[in-house]
Amino acid sequence: MRNLVYKLSALCCDLREQVKLCHQQIDSRLYEKLPNLFNQIHVDNQEKLKMLIASGDNFPLMDCLSKEKHSLSELKNKVVILLISKPELLPIEKIFLLVHQTYDHPHQEKIGGSYVVLWVPLSSSHGWSHADKISFQFLSGSLPFWSLKQPGLLNSAVVNFIIQEWNFKEEAMMVVLDTNGMITNSNAMDMIWIWGAKAFPFSISREKELWEVEKWTLQLMIDGIDPLLTNWIEEGKNFCIFGSGNADWIRNFSSKIKEVSNTELQLEVIYVGWRSPTEKLQSILRIIEQENLCTYLTFTKIRFFWLRLESMKSLTSRQENNDDDMSKEILGLLEVDDSDDGWVLIGTGSLPGLIKLQGQKVTEFFDLFPVWAENLGTMGIVGAIKSALEPTLSTGPCDHAEILAFNEGLLKGPVFCAVCKRLKEKYVLYKCDATE
Template sequence: MSSLGNERFNSSSLLDDFLIREIMLTHDPDGRQLDSELLIRLVESIFCSTLSDVSDAQPGADNVGSIDMIGSKEPLGRTIYKISHEILCRCFEHENLHTKTMGLLEMVSHFRWEAKAVLVLAAFMTSYGVFWLIKRLQFDNVLALSLAILKRLPRDITMFDPRLKALTSLIDCLVKVTKLVIMIESLPMSCDRKAMAMTNSKIYMATYWIIRSILECSSQIADLRSLRHEYSNAKIVAAWALYSLGNKLYSLCHDLEEQIETNLQEKLVNVFKQNHTDNQEVLQTLFSLKNELPFRENSSQKKMDIFELKNKVVILLISKPELLPIDKLLFLVQQTYDHPQHKEIEENYDILWVPIPSANEWSLDEKRIFEFFSCSLPWFSIRQPWTLKSAVVNFIKQEWNFKEEPVMVVLDVNGMVTNSNAMDMVWIWGAKAFPFSTSREKELWEPENWSLELMINGISPLLTTGVEEGKNLCIYGSENIDWIREFTAKMKKIKDAGTQLQLVYVGCRNSTNQNIQNNILAIINQEKLSTSLTSAKILFFWFRLECIKRSITHQENTDKIAKEVAEFLDFGENKEGWAVFGRVSSTDHVIKLSGEKLVEFFDLFSVWGENVAELGFVGAIESALKTSFPSEPCNHTELVPYEEGLIETRVICGICKRPMKKFVVYKCDVEA
């Protein structure tokens, strides 16, 4: 049993080898070039029109008038007519189907393989399209009726539905296989000779079976007079022959798709190792093997070609179809298209959304979600992301480490990866991070210090104003409304004493209960205790700090910032109450206080507050925290010999550590 199976396998392989050699002998290319992609789109349009009402048919190819051949002595139309005539003639010859197929291969010997397939298919579709056009119009159009009578077409073809159904299925498969041959021919061949020979063999076999199937289809519709007197068994045999060819072509589809995936995977690995003059080859390999307007501009829903992204930095926003929660999604739009610096650089970069589902197949819900977001967001997106090749999806997952969380892969104007994930950069600096490369990230971190400006920049117009004016700022958080009332009351006294201070509530990190925070925000606003961020902005505030923590860990000489941001994130989890003080545009120390210690400290403002005028508010707090001091002045005095400029010098008390008041003492040293 086993040996018989092997014998059959070897026999089949041997026959395939002989057939491939015979097919190759018909191939004699002379440099003629055909726009096969544009022609197959027109062929597909004709086929789709036969499946629906002619009045509803939509053109499937753009600029079809420009389809032509380079290097040919005759126009495309004449070539197609000659092939169509040859197909019709061979339908009435008594040669076997293989001999007829080889004859047609000889006729198109001077063309490339994909051109052979699409030319023969186009020639067949001219007669097939006319057949259906006459059938559709014969009841309403005198010319169509006359042609139907002349061609002896039966008025009622419902009895032949099984055969026509099989014919339609086979032609559908013919179009698919032809498109795959065109696609595989557009990919660069493998450097591995064995792999290249295997690919070529599949192309030869696919072309042969496309032409052979077309001849069978033509034979089935050529002599329509026989349809009038056909017996049931004959109908079944004819339909079976068509279905049998369809199964063969579906098997070839599977083989070609596997080969395309293999070639594409190799191409993807190599394309990012090569130098390019622009980004077109990279984008085409990833998204546009068939060059059929793969993108769309979401705001206008206009179909876009890869050429639209030429000479631009392209950010590939790779995510699940759900993309991000709506609040973070709005933040992302704010940090890119609504960012103050976006207008300065908008012509230099674009974001391309590449949605990838968790499973291998797209669900109906995921498609609906994608359609909703792709109509609402300001960037480009893949027009039909479910058509992405599995090799591309696997490459994205493996090479760019895409799992569940969104990533932003940055391609420079030459298509090279300059940052495998710029997401944190965008959250922190927005459009200011252009061109979003790792070197730009390093450049942005070099001048940074741990300051309130770094913490709050870009969060809110309210805080941005504080940055510009260099105000004293206090950001605070708590989930205890009584503590908030007590704390803000003390801050009000300090402001009433003449201190310029902006107070902003930013909640707590990892808030345990969103309702509690929302209630607190409502009370703060109603009682006018202080200003506050919105609930959504509070989320972004803490999220951005986490992005800073991640980003800073990859940089050099930023240990201090890394330590400070980690400490602050821990500090902000105190639900009882905390506050941070600093000057917004200053790189001075950021002062952190929490809980009861904070309240007690400001109870002594009457003691240390007198230093605000000289040291500034933050300086006075810092000075007071360096030591514990009595609640009353210590009345300590020091005599300091006079020196030039001494009157402007600040002297600190050696006991209570507060600035000392200046007095002038005159002493007579004249001897009697």
């Protein structure tokens, strides 16, 4: 009997080694197939998703909220956004923004069920720890996304493929597959944080298309963050957004801006804090509310505002036709901290062109109000303030010409000469680009 036990034990050990070798060979072959598979054009996304999920389960997916099970076939003819992350996904404010931009965004209703966000959590260790499982269970009951039903069973070859071929480095990323399963964007996170559902189908070509028509406007900065602000933008109202960590400066600025706004000028004033959220910001928001100083974004929406700016900075650095002026403005705002000096941005709805005031310029803005207020009707608020704060460099004639690409609705405001700073006259040029 003892000999039989020894023989069976040895046989079991041999079989385990053989099974292990078989799994290694299967993983190796799967890893070799995946890169070629994703470079091939298919009639739909099914074969690629089946190979990626590599599950024997007929219903490997689930709706995180309802816990309803789903098959891969239900993703056919849909754009699939693979949200790849660690089990804890993202900091809570980023999760809120991601949900807002993908499922609560106003544009989402127009495209209905054309896309699905599929969460693919990957453990940061070789196996799923107890903490990983707790994080996944908690978040999977709170998100409006779909998810792998058992992410811990994801094939190790697939995990290695995502890490090595798709460059997953523990920072959450969103890989976009079109209806044919082709990768159209290796990471759509930035464009989704900026444009939300409006960025559908979330491809690189769509990203370029959106960015080429963007101008440095208030709409770009705050669109979709708050319904009230969105309405103000659509109504073409004048905006003043500002930030400061000095309560006395905020009190003084709010008092003066109310005096200005009580005249014929209609100016909506919104406080947006600064980039790094702190207890100090919470305190400033309480002061603004208690003293009724001005309109302000909530603590969470302030985080949305700055996260969007960070995404804009990241996106502009990748664009071939980069707008250097816009990049400088974005970078300048992101470098602002909670120092005593406040900053101010003024513009009108979706019209291009913003004017930034800081330090002594804020004082000049109020001192010169009688000067620039006279030009509001002809120049608009940005043009009027610029003409007052940045006087012309020359009183003589100037023949500097500039051809601006025209996009419907983007050149309604005044344009100023880069040389003499005076208001330009507008002409229309028709250009033929025929090549044959």
